[in-house]
Amino acid sequence: MRPALLYLVLVGLPLLGVLGILRAGSGLAAPPSFGGAWALAPASYPDGCTPPAELRVAQSGRRAEVALGAETEAAEVDGRRLRTRGAVAVRGGACRGWHVEAAGEGAPVPAALVGRLVPEGCACAPVPFRARRAGAPAPGTH
Amino acid sequence: MHLLLTLLLQIAVVLVAARALGALCRRIGQPQVVGEMAAGIALGPSLLGWAAPGVSALLFPAESLIGLNVLSQIGLVLFMFLVGLELDPRLLRGRGETALVTSHASIVAPFFLGSALALYLYPRLSDASVGFPEFALFMGAAMSVTAFPVLARILTERNLLRTKVGAVTIACAAVDDVTAWCLLAGVVALVRAEGAGSVLLTLGGSAVYVAVMVLAVRPVLRKLEAYYESRGQLTQDAFAAVLLALLLSAWATEYVGIHALFGAFFLGTTMPKERGFVREISERLEWLTVVFLLPLFFAYTGLRTQVGLIDEPALWLDALLVLGVAVAGKSGGSALAARATGLSWREAGALGVLMNTRGLMELVILTIGLDLGVISPALFVMMVLMALATTVMTTPLLEAVYPTRLIRRETVGEADEAAFTVLVPVALPSSGPALLRMAKALAPEGRPRLYALHLQRPDGARLTGADPADDADDALGAEALGPLLAAAEAEGVPVRPLAFVSRDVGEDITATAHLKGADLVLMGWHKPILSQSVLGGAVYDVMRRTRADVAVLLARRPAPWRRILVPYTGGAHDRAALRLAERLGRQPGATVTILHVVRPARGPDEPRLGLSDEAPEAFGPAVRLKVVEREDAIEAAVEEGRVGYDLVVIGASETWGLEPALFSTRHERLAQACPVSLLIVRADPSRASTPVEAAHAAAA
16 A cells, blocks of 8 residues: 555544544533532531531542541532532541532532531531632642 | 651652562563552552551651652653653654654554543543543543653663664654654643633744744754763753753743643753763763652652542443553554554564553653543543553563564574584673683684674663664673674684673573574673672573583683693583583694593492593594592592693583582582683583483583
8 A cells, every 4th residue: 555545544534533533522511520629618516516617529520539638438429419428537526427418509610519518426417518619629639 | 747757758668669669570571660650559549548548647648748749740850851862863764654654553543542432431530620622632642652761671671672673663652752742732731721812822832932942942952062072071060051951941831831841851852862962961860860750750640549449340341441442542553554564463563562551651641631630530540550551561462472582583693504603691891802712712723603792681770771873782782892802803703793681691692592503602700799609690591591512711811721621520511521622622732631530449340431432532642631539529620720731621510519500609619729710611401412411411
């Protein structure tokens, strides 16, 4: 085969294919982005029931890791909602941990999270919260 | 703990782990970088954090990682600069259409498949903060990369650079690297841009940057090279100027919106490479970068690699899919293109396997992707595993597709005709002249076919080990073989020099002896580090494996060796010693004394080992037979050796305490006590007289 024709087949055609893929993928939708650090809006809580002030999310598609300090807990993204599978463990305070249930506000990258923290291992009541992004999403947290 | 204390401790732990696992990988035939990558992952949450979370938290507290990150980033800047330095336009010289078509196809095919994979992965493992075009283009670029440094090292260590496959592969890898980094720079610009205006600004800035580098910086660098040439060495000022250029270049590309690493890489490619300037710069930077800083990058990457994120069978299937697409795209695309441009299937397969090596370059690109948020943590883990797997699979796959024996045949060549052929492996330059004179003395009536061989062990701290210069092969052995070649010229003995990199010196000497049809492998001796043994280390390996006579020369007296003593009790190795002594006896004025040692209490029926049959008539009148009755044959030989001889030629047998052994201190009394030069001979097992002797010789 002549070099020019060979080049066209081996290089040109796949390049056209890439253009086709970019066109085909333009209609795809990915889950909303919850990744990054979120500052929980300050509020007053009963003694011992104060939740951590920051919530961090590392997201991989529909799966995420939520941290309320050093410990993390797996979470799932379902539509616009984020929900931890179990309680996110915390150190100190009356509660062993908090379940996180939240929904994003704003699209496609939510600017705020609205939801509640449900305590585990204590008698505290669930805490509703509204969180704002604490700066730009941290690198690698998605 | 204080931040500095923590950082110092972290560095120490990382270095120990990287060196240990790197050395382990080299022992099992894997590139060192595989061990260093694995060490990084092992120190992260995937192993240390999982098995000993307390230790992990103590060693790598989150707040302390900034120091590690900064050092690893500096390491990457230096590394990318070195990669750019290693890329030499001479690599592309004369490669023609094969390299052009193959290299472009080897980029486009994985790029296409990577982008296609993005259609499946984007809804599963990405999120709305990243657009599909950025995600797909990044996946394409990440799949296209080839680890040029690792690849060059594998080619060098396997002596593939002198083969057609090696030449085309290195050219393709060079083109791939440049193209992949340009693609990545484009993707980074796209991700960072905020609107069309920003994209245009980045594109304009990039064009200005490239123009400044080519039109302004490169001429300055040429002047710097001329200054280096006039001084004859790299001065600190010149070195500082290069580092300054590196920092400014990295800063400029970061500022215009493509990545700092691109600036480092581009400056490396821009450096003039005609003279030794860049080599000296490389040498100054390589050890610090490769030994010290890159392991920190691996550790930092490992700390961000959480294999636990892939905790479902479906995710592991995704990881396998990523690996499959990566291999199919890179290996398949490269191999098909190479085949279509005229390489054989075997050569095309080898090229495909080699181009599939991702190694460190993939990690660099993935880190950029993770930092930019283009790929998610789980996808990052999958891609890191893919990078590790593709690097690990290269060596065994290459051995399967393109075995070492074929490479040797292509690089060393076969023996052309029958003659007394001597292979002289030279490790120490100073031992070369004596070996040359011994080889000449062994063929006094004609010229021996003489091959001088220098094997160089790979340097683990070199980035690639490759040298694109035309005379690189000559340079490799020039220092070690120089004194031997000079002596050969003075003596009028033609010598064919051979030099290449070797992982297994004993194996490569044996294989070369076989390919060249050597009658004798003549080696010098220098004291091994871990043994007192003359016949240990590589000598032991060669004596054990080689299908040719092997002789080791302890040159205690200079040539000529005319008065020759051959202690003899019988056996294959003594007979081999006799054969060589007979050759030496043909020198003008030479005399050979055969010292036949027999035990004093032998019975009347005990034979005298048939010496009369062994001593050939060819010795003529110059041979003298001396029979002594002694219980201790070694002592008899040493005593006789003290009486006016130049050389003792002796079989490498247990009788003389000269049995080859890997490590030995109890043997070799004779070798230590003999006051004159000693030639220890081990017989070619295939030439032993009886099956029993052959078996003994092979066992020895």
